[in-house]
Amino acid sequence: MTSAPEAASAPATPAAEPTGTPTAAPAAPRWHELADAVLAGRQVTAEEALAVLRAPDTQLMEVVAAASRLRFEHFGNKVKVNYLVNLKSGLCPEDCFYCSQRLNSTAGILRYTWLNTEEAVTAAKAGIAAGASRVCLVASGTGPSNREVGKVTDIIEAIKSDTPGVEVCACLGALKDGQAESLCASGADAYNHNLNTAESHYEDICTTHTYADREHTVAQAHGAGLSACSGFIAGMGETHEQLVELAFDLRAKGVDSIPVNFLLPFDGTPLEGVDTLNPRDCLRILSMVRFVAPDVEIRVAAGRERHLGNLQGIALYVANSLFLGDYLTSEGQPGAADLEMIADAGLEVLQMDTAVEGHDPQNQDDDNTAPASTRQDPVAIRTRGAGTSEPANA
Ligand code: SF4
Numbered sequence: 001m002t003s004a005p006e007a008a009s010a011p012a013t014p015a016a017e018p019t020g021t022p023t024a025a026p027a028a029p030r031w032h033e034l035a036d037a038v039l040a041g042r043q044v045t046a047e048e049a050l051a052v053l054r055a056p057d058t059q060l061m062e063v064v065a066a067a068s069r070l071r072f073e074h075f076g077n078k079v080k081v082n083y084l085v086n087l088k089s090g091l092c093p094e095d096c097f098y099c100s101q102r103l104n105s106t107a108g109i110l111r112y113t114w115l116n117t118e119e120a121v122t123a124a125k126a127g128i129a130a131g132a133s134r135v136c137l138v139a140s141g142t143g144p145s146n147r148e149v150g151k152v153t154d155i156i157e158a159i160k161s162d163t164p165g166v167e168v169c170a171c172l173g174a175l176k177d178g179q180a181e182s183l184c185a186s187g188a189d190a191y192n193h194n195l196n197t198a199e200s201h202y203e204d205i206c207t208t209h210t211y212a213d214r215e216h217t218v219a220q221a222h223g224a225g226l227s228a229c230s231g232f233i234a235g236m237g238e239t240h241e242q243l244v245e246l247a248f249d250l251r252a253k254g255v256d257s258i259p260v261n262f263l264l265p266f267d268g269t270p271l272e273g274v275d276t277l278n279p280r281d282c283l284r285i286l287s288m289v290r291f292v293a294p295d296v297e298i299r300v301a302a303g304r305e306r307h308l309g310n311l312q313g314i315a316l317y318v319a320n321s322l323f324l325g326d327y328l329t330s331e332g333q334p335g336a337a338d339l340e341m342i343a344d345a346g347l348e349v350l351q352m353d354t355a356v357e358g359h360d361p362q363n364q365d366d367d368n369t370a371p372a373s374t375r376q377d378p379v380a381i382r383t384r385g386a387g388t389s390e391p392a393n394a
Helices: 031-039 046-053 057-075 117-129 146-162 179-186 199-204 211-223 240-252 279-292 304-315 335-344
Strands: 078-088 134-139 167-171 190-192 227-229 232-234 257-262 297-300 321-323
Touching: 031 057, 031 279, 046 240, 046 279, 057 279, 078 117, 078 146, 078 297, 078 335, 117 134, 117 146, 134 146, 134 190, 146 167, 146 179, 167 227, 179 211, 190 211, 199 240, 211 227, 227 257, 232 240, 232 279, 240 279, 257 279, 257 304, 279 297, 279 304, 297 304, 304 335
Parallel strands: 078 134, 078 321, 134 167, 167 190, 190 227, 232 257, 257 297, 297 321
Antiparallel strands: none
């Protein structure tokens, strides 16, 4: 496990409890003291990070409130909105156990080869019009050929030409020498390559490549000048210790953004039916990552609707970034509902950088007001249940 610097004056670590065990709160919860220490520049210890994951439900809102102080210190009330464009779906020769696009997956997903430039730009523009300041161009597969990188650089150049202020992140798998530099030269801002799970758990979720292979690509992208985006998927049978191990490794690698996914157990994959998370666990995981990496963009990613459930909006007090709309092979909630959730939390969508040369504000809706509501009429008159012949809403 990657070790963390020890505290000069560590607050007492709260007693570890199994997740979800309702116990009486200690007389003086120390979560805000931990936030004070982090705000003063101290790195949390692995033991403290572990304690966050094991905080009892009775302390959960205290943990979230403390973690939110770090989030607001570094990101104010802004939420970065990202939009995924799946350039190539399915048909991957790798065997990542969690992935619906893996070798021999029988998940009923869309399978298609490369979108052309026009199709990709059209998809990207839909996300930008909805408020995204970053577009993530993703392709399944072990890694791209140089010809495929050329397809992506054409797409990046077209998107940047249309909307210069938007950030573009590429996610194409393992990179070969020179490919990160080509992406950078075309205008890409970032490269995503998730570590996915802890090194000590990697053999349990994939056999066709290694954790070290993934680390290598993260380093290549970073070395070429691309912002490093790398995160993980929680809920794949890892231990709390392994989640902490991974969070410290991501921090040590200096990544700029950490997507936190919660396992979607697709039918037709080896992790079909694996369902170990509850909404409070998800908040604890996000909070732990925030304590470990207080100034890093934390993106609540795939699985948030399913696993956070009614606590989704609270997650934004810890995470400062999300994907709008649909994911690579699964549907998210409506994009308008994502924007409404941000507004309901009293937060604002981070606008793209309008100082970029060539940016045309007419191309973007710079209005920060809440989107049209996706809710029902403010007062829906009851027409079912008692006094009617319609079934009750129960
Ligand atoms: S995660 Fe990526 S490399 Fe692994 S099976 Fe899915 S598409 Fe292939």
